[in-house]
């Protein structure tokens with residue numbers, strides 16, 4: 385084959401590829417504009433794939449790291465019923481992590497790579513889990529506020545344009561509402577118990593309320609990626625819209641609990657039809673999310689220790705599977 | 719509204735619908751003898767559930783966080799049934815018995831109180847205990863005491879899963895790598911001296927013919943079945959003398975105090991409180 389001919393062929397194939405890609409992009413745009421679902425086999429823009437991989441894996445990491453503050457109270461839960469409920473809850477969170485890693489894998493990055501990003505400190509997880517669960521009431525506050533905020537965030541994600549993510553969210557949201565209810569029950573019992581118990585509940589709410597509001601992410605003006613996520617139908621509401629929804633939902637619930645929310649500026653705004661709320665400390669948020677919260681070091685250390693201390697077990701399981709496969713192949717061959 | 723532990727979507731073991739609350743509400747009162755026996759069963763399950771629950775968020779892989787958590791949850795469930803039932807003899811609740819008895823009042827065997835150690839040590843303990851419990855509940859389902867029989871029927875299904883889980887891991891670790899073989903073998907040696915405790919007949923079981931399972935009657939099946947799986951895993955059956963002591967009515971491990979100190983600390987700070 386002479387050179388000009390080869391060039392000619394290349395030019396033809398480029399054009400064809402370009403056309404294919406344009407067609408694929410058009411199809412993708414159409415799916416988005418029709419509010420349909422994008423599935424793993426569909427072509428998608430690199431940015432879409434990257435954004436989703438980051439979001440879904442961060443979400444998975446959050447479920448996994450989030451097990452730690454709650455696991456901290458399993459062995460000390462004050463009744464056997466509460467112990468059983470808490471164990472089931474923390475187990476659910478591990479399950480959520482698994483669903484989400486599977487969803488992320490359909491975008492092309494294997495779970496062990498994603499896990500390694502977490503262990504290397506290259507991936508983020510929800511900053512709320514870097515706060516300590518010091519008292520039993522914190523378990524109530526985490527269930528009520530943190531799972532509550534998760535629900536606000538995740539219900540719209542059930543309609544996320546990426547099919548596997550949306551479907552994982554549907555499963556997860558069902559369980560999150562159990563979790564929130566359980567947190568509520570813990571706080572209810574405490575706030576209707578002895579004065580010391582009630583004080584424990586109030587103290588936990590005081591500490592977790594602000595960080596829970598920050599779970600929705602920075603204010604809209606500081607969240608440059610949100611717009612693109614909304615254009616792709618991944619995100620349906622802005623950070624501030626979701627935060628407002630959460631505040632509006634929690635105020636009456638706090639009243640029913642007989643507890644107060646630690647915000648002197650919180651008040652009903654007749655005109656807006658929403659509660660106004662005070663400024664959050666975004667310096668604290670930035671500091672915690674970038675590694676300087678009260679428990680960041682311990683959370684990462686625990687995850688790394690579990691991973692490295694479990695290495696011999698995973699190797700054994702893999703080696704056993706290989707040996708069994710070889711053994712079976714031999715049997716079939718014989 | 720209450721949330722039974724089987725609301726968890728990750729819970730794998732199927733069981734008959736029976737709850738600790740139902741046992742409490744049935745209005746059946748256990749005799750003193752039956753209650754003492756129920757404490758044996760409940761305390762074993764509680765101690766092991768407490769031990770295993772420590773693995774949650776620390777397991778070698780996420781699937782094991784779930785699996786060990788599942789088993790721990792089942793065991794705490796069994797403990798709730800047995801302690802609730804035992805409590806009917808003395809007008810006490812499951813929580814009175816779990817949180818407000820002192821060390822010497824518990825009746826658990828030493829095996830379940832042993833440290834988790836590494837994953838191999840935990841699996842060794844799981845293997846021994848789940849094989850024992852499987853034999854036990856397989857017979858207890860025929861107990862003339864209907865409540866004990868019903869609890870055993872529910873627990874048996876779950877214990878079948880615990881047994882499979884332990885056996886599967888024994889095979890993986892025994893056959894897997896040199897290191898895993900060494901570690902699980904060490905784990906078996908570590909736990910083995912406490913096996914006899916599980917099979918002692920005593921005045922509590924002797925007082926309940928047809929109701930309690932005589933532990934010695936379980937030994938033959940246990941020995942045969944556990945030897946089979948250990949050999950299949952290419953491991954050696956430990957040949958070690960049994961540890962002295964280990965009578966359920968008195969002797970117990972050093973670990974018990976630590977387990978209870980952790981488990982009971984909050985409940986005892988607020989005696990009489992509800993949660």
Ligand SMILES: [Fe+2]
Pocket residue numbers: 447476477480556560
């Ligand atoms: Fe979750």
Ligand SMILES: [Fe+2]
Pocket residue numbers: 477531559560563
């Ligand atoms: Fe949750």
